[in-house]
Amino acid sequence: MEKISAVICELNPLHQGHTYLFQKAKENARCLIAIMSGNFVQRGECAVFDKYTRAAAAVHAGADLVVELPFPWCSGSAAFFARAGVHIAESIGCTHLYFGSETGDLQGLQLAARALCSREFQEGMRGALQAGVQREKLLARLCPGVSPAVFLGKNDILGAEYCRFLQKVIPMPIKRMDCTGATALRAAMAEEILRTGENPKGAVLSHRLADLLFYFLRCADTPPEGFAEGAGGVIRRLYKAAREAENGEDMFLRAATKQYTNARLRRSALFALTKTTLDMLRAQPTYTRVLAANAQGRACLAGLRKDEGQIQLITNHRGRNELSAQGRRQYLHGERADAIYTLCMEPPRPAGWFAAVNPKMV
Numbered sequence: 001m002e003k004i005s006a007v008i009c010e011l012n013p014l015h016q017g018h019t020y021l022f023q024k025a026k027e028n029a030r031c032l033i034a035i036m037s038g039n040f041v042q043r044g045e046c047a048v049f050d051k052y053t054r055a056a057a058a059v060h061a062g063a064d065l066v067v068e069l070p071f072p073w074c075s076g077s078a079a080f081f082a083r084a085g086v087h088i089a090e091s092i093g094c095t096h097l098y099f100g101s102e103t104g105d106l107q108g109l110q111l112a113a114r115a116l117c118s119r120e121f122q123e124g125m126r127g128a129l130q131a132g133v134q135r136e137k138l139l140a141r142l143c144p145g146v147s148p149a150v151f152l153g154k155n156d157i158l159g160a161e162y163c164r165f166l167q168k169v170i171p172m173p174i175k176r177m178d179c180t181g182a183t184a185l186r187a188a189m190a191e192e193i194l195r196t197g198e199n200p201k202g203a204v205l206s207h208r209l210a211d212l213l214f215y216f217l218r219c220a221d222t223p224p225e226g227f228a229e230g231a232g233g234v235i236r237r238l239y240k241a242a243r244e245a246e247n248g249e250d251m252f253l254r255a256a257t258k259q260y261t262n263a264r265l266r267r268s269a270l271f272a273l274t275k276t277t278l279d280m281l282r283a284q285p286t287y288t289r290v291l292a293a294n295a296q297g298r299a300c301l302a303g304l305r306k307d308e309g310q311i312q313l314i315t316n317h318r319g320r321n322e323l324s325a326q327g328r329r330q331y332l333h334g335e336r337a338d339a340i341y342t343l344c345m346e347p348p349r350p351a352g353w354f355a356a357v358n359p360k361m362v
Contacts, residue, residue: 005029006094008085010037011054012047016179022062024174025098031300034063035085037074039341044075044266046204046344055291056360065297067288071337072276080281082161087284089169091311092304096170102153104175108146113163115142129259199346208344210248213269217242228278229268274337286327290315292360317355
């Protein structure tokens, strides 16, 4: 069987670490497929550049084919994000999944993955006030002999979730190289825009979405209950903060506690605005959209279409007509989220702007 590598990523924005990971994933592979977040990311924020711009950058950095990890899974917590990404990778015939890791400890990650599936872990997490802290304590107890570092790193947290859901694909953790990360790059970009008053690359600034969420919650008659990540008083806390705050960032600062991470608060507000329910996140994506490809990626794509399995690949907006009924519902939900993203772009675009964009053929 020919090796087809996959990388599940956000590229928000792309940096040297991603390029290094792509290089490792391409070794002896027929094709490298990047399964990349759409216009929103795990922190419940807009991606700093739109999905087609980031996809083209991924191909220039070494990927052969880029397909979308659609909304809402791209903004889900680690388990939902990983489960959906793995589902796409396995459904399109990938053989190896490469991912960045703070430790590179595959055995430790696989032991953590088994612990995540255990009844003791599930019962121990039920009602936990500080989920991250409780997760670390439980895994340390359930995985004796595994370095505590495996439970702490953001990439290793995702890596354990990948291992938890993989069935056919071989996990390949790659120890992260030391380089400037995405968080630092975004901060530097925002600082430069603030200093100069210019935004030549058209970066999407996080405060625009924060303000939209603030307006939405400020104008709501009651807290918008029943949506993903809003349970346990989260959305009510945000609703109260919105009625006291001056803007979106102030709202998130006022709502923050040790119990609720900033990412949890932002996801909750975004899912309320987009009417994303927990059932939507629990369902698997039934489609993915091609965002960019080179010649090798296009050749690989032709073969993938012969064995689509549980997922349908579409290349443009017209392809939605070929989707199953569930796929069309999922596509429409993502399209509504994209219409929110266009409001945050520089300059803002019409709601249906992404419907007219075709994959970037590099």
